[in-house]
Amino acid sequence: MSNKAGSFLRNLGQFSPLDPRSRTLRLYPLKFSRPKISHSNWNLRNLLLNDFDNGIRTSIRYLFQDPFILKSGDGSLQRKGISIATFLRVDRHHCPRRLSFDSKHSLVSAPPFDDGLKKVNVNPEVSGGAGLSKEINPPPISYRKLSQECNSLSDVLDIFSNAPTFPSSTYFSAMWTIAKRMSEDQKRFEKQLMFGHPAFSQLCDQMMKETRIMYYDHLLFSLYAMVKLGVPQNTLVVQTSLRMVQERINECDERCLSVLSILLKEMDKCKNVDVLKAGLRILVHQQVWKIESIFTLQTVMKCIGKDTSIALKKKLEMKALKELDRFSLLNSQHMFEALAAMNHRSVALLNECSKKVIDNIHGCPFKILVSILRSCRELQYYNLDLCKGIADYVATTFDIWNLKQILLFLISFENLRFRPTDLMDLLMKKVVEKPESLNMRNIIFILYVYSSLNHTDKCQHKEFLEVMSSALTGCLHHISSENLLKAMYSFCIMNYFPLAPLNQLLQKEIINKLLTSGDTEKNVSRLHILDVCLKLDKVAYQHAIDLQLPLPPPSLSLSHxxxxxxxxxxxxxxxxxxxxxxxxxxxxxxxxxxxxxxxxxxxxxxxxxxxxxxxxxxxxxxxxxxxxxxxxxxxxxxxxxxxxxxxxxxxxxxxxxxxxxxxxxxxxxxxxxxxxxxxxxxxxxxxxxxxxxx
Incomplete structure (x- = not known):
């Protein structure tokens, strides 16, 4: 086979980002540094004289010209249109990272300083290198400067269409930076304009051409920006970038490792994402002891997932324990979520982080506190001192929290079976003083928490139950059957039976609906308990459930x-x-x-x-x-x-x-x-x- 044919097939084989069988993940000896590319006797002049003819004469049907070719459910390709384009290919082993193609198929060489870029324009109709001309390309612009000068996503695309520069990641990063400043409605409108802009397809096309030659961190940043901007994951521009991230994973340094971990968390599952995540695990397994940043370590822990090997989880745990002396307060707070993300219960690590959280509890944000409690539930980590510390802080600062936040705290405590008595007493007092602040959702949650934790206050318990009963009665005209049953079940646990809600619940049509719709197993169990309470407790309503209820499952018998x-x-x-x-x-x-x-x-x-x-x-x-x-x-x-x-x-x-x-x-x-x-x-x-x- 001739050199030209071999080069053509190799080049053509590179572009199969949607076929996972066409290339396997190849990992090289890994180091956290950008690889140095050395080329003996190589310069731009030799490249153009020796290899230009091979690349420019090959005209192929470039299936990736339209970046919005989507994969349909049956695996076929759907696209708005495919155009014929001449594609210039430079062998990756002879092309440094600072060489690129612009949207006009022009070879661009970026100097190390802002001296200006020389661009060689190529006319596809002229073969043999004839017709070469030189012109000055505009100097590259940073995404920060671009995001400061532009007020919309379309402004960025307008600048790109007027004078496209390398790398294309600059424009994607600038657009995402601008989008973060917008409200949700404005962001949604701007994204629609972005997808309809004529230069967006051109930008995506250039992005695909530059994936092999731009710096690895630029590639990651641009892919992350595309995902956050809402570019569909099954488009060719995303899949091509994703596949190139996978192929070049050996270039991943510690900074890129953090970005890659965040990126994989944002993306939906697909074959390329799964393969890349597997590559990330291998990378982390080899380089975990070289990670210096605690933030990077925790980001990786959140990404690798619950289904990773126990050996890797243990390795990450040991690395975190080794770095405990360097943990900041923020590191300690986020370690709960990191361990929960990979479902690894490290008691030693959790105990040390709990001490630091308790000692610095004042001023801790609401989201962090709730995240800690939820992570403890997922890890089945029951630390009484930690729960007491958080509960005492919330009770001390009770006035700064709204009712929704207090309820989220109480639900999180209930999940851990912890009864914060002072906090629950304060909420009872607030409910009695301001019953108008209650809505149906709040009523159900409050009743559930207080009945589950069996909390009573001798001073105001009866008054509290009367207020809750009155609030529930006011919601009877729009409450669902299941919510009414949940509320009455909680009242029964607390040995209180408000007549108006009870009368409505015990109607035959309501009971029939509960037995035939929704979570029927739970409904039957709650109805049985309600029936038992009506028979055994001192209830003014001396009337049990008329309908025959299904038998509940038998109780589990243990030998003891x-x-x-x-x-x-x-x-x-x-x-x-x-x-x-x-x-x-x-x-x-x-x-x-x-x-x-x-x-x-x-x-x-x-x-x-x-x-x-x-x-x-x-x-x-x-x-x-x-x-x-x-x-x-x-x-x-x-x-x-x-x-x-x-x-x-x-x-x-x-x-x-x-x-x-x-x-x-x-x-x-x-x-x-x-x-x-x-x-x-x-x-x-x-x-x-x-x-x-x-």
């Missing part, structure tokens, strides 16, 4: 072998208690013991007469952490309601914390259950302080 062993040795055998007892109203208890009224003696379970007045039934509930608030001393709403209902059913309720029972020795566990089961009068010499320890 250690508790059973302790009860057997303490009571004198397994015949003195029963396991996994199913009660009416779909209640389940782990163990039941039958004793005399003074709880001084246990009876054989099979011989005890339930109808006897001298009998006291004892329910032992083995409770997980999730049913307690974060301080592990206050039961949450559902557990409190269950205890209330078991008391109505005649049970003495004993709570056994599973995680503590597993840690106790058999002697300590036996002593603990003895103090819980038998009354104080039955063992007066027993150390009563043990009762308070657990």
């Amino acid at each position: 072998s250690k508790v059973a062993q302790v009860l057997s040795s303490l009571l004198g055998g397994e015949e003195y208690f029963a396991r996994n007892v199913q009660l009416p109203n779909n209640y389940h208890i782990d163990f039941e013991i039958r004793m005399d009224a003074n709880r001084s003696q246990a009876f054989l379970f099979s011989e005890a007469d339930v109808t006897s007045t001298n009998l006291r039934r004892v329910a032992v509930l083995c409770v997980p952490r999730s049913l307690y608030c974060l301080d592990l001393s206050h039961p949450r709403g559902f557990l409190a309601m269950k205890m209330r209902h078991l008391d109505v059913m005649g049970f003495h309720v004993i709570l056994v914390k599973n995680w503590l029972m597993e840690k106790l020795k058999m002697e300590d566990a036996s002593m603990f259950l003895k103090t819980k089961i038998y009354s104080v009068e039955a063992h007066p010499t027993t150390d009563v302080n043990l009762h308070n320890t657990y």
Whole structure:
């Protein structure tokens, strides 16, 4: 094969950015520095004399001439028009980064200083290099200066169309800088004008031609600007730039690494993005110890994703721990989000960052605080001191927050099972004083948080419930069935039953709608609890749900072998208690013991007469952490309601914390259950302080 044909096929093969099978990702030994390109016996004169004829005579149908060729759903190409263009190709191994093609297919050489550019104009109709002429090209302009001189995106495109200069990334960066200053409506209008501008297609065309020869950071900045400006991701200009970023990833220095990480977070998933993200992971794996900027490290952590390898996550964690002494307050605040982004729970790192956040909590922005709490939830990181520090700060500065912000704080705390008592008391006071500030959404959220965390205030609890009931009644004409059920479910947990909302909810057509639409499983569960509350609690509305509800799923039965062993040795055998007892109203208890009224003696379970007045039934509930608030001393709403209902059913309720029972020795566990089961009068010499320890 001749040299010309080989050169032609190699050049043609380079332009396949939309076919992921046409080129695989190639990674070279990586260094965080821009590669130096050296060429022996090379200069512009030799290039033009030796290789110009090969490049200029080859005329091909350039399918990338229109940058807005889109991929349709069936994989076919859709475009407004394809034009024939003569494409000048310079071998990438003989072309330095400062050489480019302008929109008129002119070879541009940029000097290191602003001495002006010499441009060689080429007439495609003249072969053999005849017809060459020289003219002065306008000096390049920085995107900062361009963004200061222009007031709209179209102004930038007008300047480009009058005198296009290298690199084209300057214009994209300038347009994005200008767009950031605009309002959303103005930005939307300007983008429409930008896409319709005749020079925009020309700019995209030049961008594709320069992707191989512009600096790597310029390529990244221009691609980021295109994505932020709303250029569709499946256009050729974006995919070509994306593919070239992938091919030249070995040129990525630390600054480019940060930009590339931010860029990948902004882009939707596609084959080229996935391959580039895989390349980024390899790059980070090799160069993680050379990263100097904490900001770059955290940006990379946010980008690599949750599905990356554990080895890489551990490597990034160790790098962050190594740099802890250099962490600023902002670094500590953002580390929560970075760890959550890659779903890696580093307790040591989170503990150190929590201390710094608590010590510098005053003045911390709202978004940062909420982001920290949300990240803690995603990582299942429950730090009582951190939650207390944030809650105390919000309560101290209560007046500077609006109601929406307070609710977001409370919802975030509820997700962590933390009950901020001072903050919740302040909100109750504000609701009682200004009930007109409530809307339907606020009502549902407030009721949910207060019922879930089982928060009451003796001074104003009743008044608070009355205000919330009145506010909910005012919304009945436009509230949805599911929202009404959510609100009434919360009221039931708190043992309060407003009549007007209850009457509307219990209508047959409302119940039927709840059983056939929306999240029917949750609706059925809430309706069952509502029905049980109407039967067992002291409700003025003595009328249960008429319709037959579907049976809820059976409760999960666990063995709790250690508790059973302790009860057997303490009571004198397994015949003195029963396991996994199913009660009416779909209640389940782990163990039941039958004793005399003074709880001084246990009876054989099979011989005890339930109808006897001298009998006291004892329910032992083995409770997980999730049913307690974060301080592990206050039961949450559902557990409190269950205890209330078991008391109505005649049970003495004993709570056994599973995680503590597993840690106790058999002697300590036996002593603990003895103090819980038998009354104080039955063992007066027993150390009563043990009762308070657990």
